[in-house]
Amino acid sequence: MKNLLRPLCIALAAASLFSGCASRPQAPLELNVVALNDFHGNLEASKFNYTDKGQPATLAKAGGIDTIGAALQAWRAEDKDLMFVAAGDLVGATPAISSMWADEPALTALSMLGMDASAAGNHEFDQGRAELLRQQHGGCVSHRTGKACKLVPDFKGASFTYLAANVVDKATGKTLLPAYKIEEAKGVKVAFIGAVTKDTPSVVLASGIAGLSFLDEADSINKAMAEVRAKGATVFVVLIHEGGHTGEAFNEPDCKNLKGPIVGISKRLDPAIKLIISGHTHRGFQCKVDGRTITQAEMGGHVLSRIKLAVDPQSRELRDIAVRNVIMKPGEYPADPRIDAYLKLVKERSEAALARPVARVGAKSIGRKLTGAGEAPLGNLIADAVLDASQGEGVQIAFMNAGGMRKDLDVGDNLTATFGQAQVVLPFSNTIVVMDMTGAQIREVLEQQWIRAHADSHAAMLQASRGFSYAWDASKPNGQRVIPGSMKLNGVAIDEARSYRVAANNFLAEGGDGFPAFAAAANKRDTQIVDLDAFVGYLAKSDKAGKPAGSAEAAGRVERRN
Structure with missing residues (x-):
């Protein structure tokens, strides 16, 4: 009898062991997103006047594509699947080093930095729809004949995708730009849905946007949700060129006093959208509004938002969001030689004219x-x-x-x-x-x-x-x-x-x-x-x-x- 019970005990022990393993919760998948907004072609570091949480006001140099490139290189060494996105106004109202070349240097630099997608901003429409499409797709047919394709003779266009779910061509009824882009990281499909402030027509040339409708931001984003769900996306992130403001520090965790248009838009979005990356108002914040995270970095590349997403490994749904706005201080990370070389090239070509x-x-x-x-x-x-x-x-x-x-x-x-x-x-x-x-x-x-x-x-x-x-x-x-x-x-x-x-x-x-x-x-x-x-x-x-x-x-x- 003793010998007969032994195999049964071993089997029960094994079952108990495997049962214990099955009940232990699996660690969440960690996805990393880095975001900027309102870059405005600031290829070089510039003055940044800021107040750190609990500290006196500080004036320092920050930003520049060389600094951003070094940071991204270091962060990608930690996570090769890192996604780099933006909330618009990457070009327009830019320093001469970019604008004198029709902002092609800024778009090329951001492409070299591995940007995946960006919402269109109102400044992307400054030169009209045709020029925006040229900046996206490349080519030299431009009304800015003295600037376009003068830095290099064969401008290739931005390698990242501009998004605008709420900008519709009246003639076709279709969006001028894609409404969304789905990125896959660690087996998770992340949908980035873009929109630009519906007030764009009041701040750009009417003739440049003739035939375009700028629709309600929330309605347009919600409309895109059905399509991205059908394509298997389980994490939803809004990139929107519309923002807010708060008296809290740019790096105050989970700030509570956000005000402005983005708050009203947020309250009307599909409940599955938990993360909004905003722009337009230039000031950084990392806030919570009714359970959603709304984050914005500082303009000019002075600050990047580092965002960690905790995703359930079974359902692939978003469980938690952690945001940290990080000042881009020159010299913090080892240089990226490719980006340094490109900045040097643009500066050398620009120097004589600017000086x-x-x-x-x-x-x-x-x-x-x-x-x-x-x-x-x-x-x-x-x-x-x-x-x-x-x-x-x-x-x-x-x-x-x-x-x-x-x-x-x-x-x-x-x-x-x-x-x-x-x-x-x-x-x-x-x-x-x-x-x-x-x-x-x-x-x-x-x-x-x-x-x-x-x-x-x-x-x-x-x-x-x-x-x-x-x-x-x-x-x-x-x-x-x-x-x-x-x-x-x-x-x-x-x-x-x-x-x-x-x-x-x-x-x-x-x-x-x-x-x-x-x-x-x-x-x-x-x-x-x-x-x-x-x-x-x-x-x-x-x-x-x-x-x-x-x-x-x-x-x-x-x-x-x-």
Whole structure:
């Protein structure tokens, strides 16, 4: 009997052993995602002013493709399946080292860095749909003939995929760009669904996006979910060029006070979407909203978001998300020789053109910061340059949008501006349009400074040329703030019934930036004078006349009362 029981005991012990193994939970699969946003062609490291959690404010150099490349190389050594994605505005409003070559260096660099996908941003549409598609697919057919394919003769296009689920071609009913891209890592299919702010038409040239509809972000993302599920995706990540803001530090874990458009969008998304990588507002955060993680890095490549996804090995569903926003400090990781060599090549090719002296100017720093009245020294200078370039067309008043001034004109103690320093001020290659506007229309466009849906203190106010002045009353309601009789041209009150010749860039002339009154102007003509050329020409002309242009102080053309 004893011998008969022995095999039974062994069998029971074995069953118990294997049963114990089967009941032990398996460790989750770890997927790694790295994200950036609002890169804006910042190939080189630049100043980063930040507040670390619990620390005083710090100013340091951060970013640059060499720094980012070194970090990615180190992180891929830890996980070869790492996925690198972005939330838009990779190009547009870029430093001269990229924009002077039609932003081909930025797209090439990001491709070399192994980017997989990015949401389209509003700045991807700055040069119109045709140029966006060229930047995606490559080629040299471009309206930017002086820039495209000049760095290399055979631009290949971005190797990563631009995504925009909510941008639809009206003629075909199909999305202009793919709505999503599915990546597979460790046997898990991860769907990245992209979208751009539906407000894009208000901040880009209307003619460049003719025939396109920018639909609701949440509805479009939710619509794509059925298709990615059908293709086997089990983890869903939104890449969206729309953001928010919070007073918490960029690296505060699970911040709780996020505000802005992204919050409302998040609340309407399919419950299976647990991770949103956002952009557009430039400021970093890593927040929780109703159980979802919404994360954003800092602009310019200063910070990357490192995101770890814990995925159930059986169901392949997302179980947990950990985010860490990491400052890209030069020298932290061993260099990637390929990226270093490419940056060196672009810098060498760009250096001579960027270093070319343009003119002596009136101050070592001519800034774009607005006074309480809404006027900036740099705005005065650019508006004067536009007026000067178009006076042959009979122009009497010129306007510049404050949001179009991307950097201060910083020239240093020698007071000599270089082409590169001028170019970063006006990187969009807008042209000057002249038009007829009545005095009433001019007043209307000024009133629109305070009623724009997306207005803020740094982007809403128009900058006016010399000779034009007005006063406004902050205590009055929107639409009634310009003080009657205060608009003057060379000291003479503007007649609301009379027609005046006005100049502005083509973006404003089409009603962009929330100024539809410009679109209603009569007798428009695009001079084809690029605003940067007008700016550089005015600086040189003023210097030659012995009167270097520009000041550190605003000219006082706008008066604020109350």
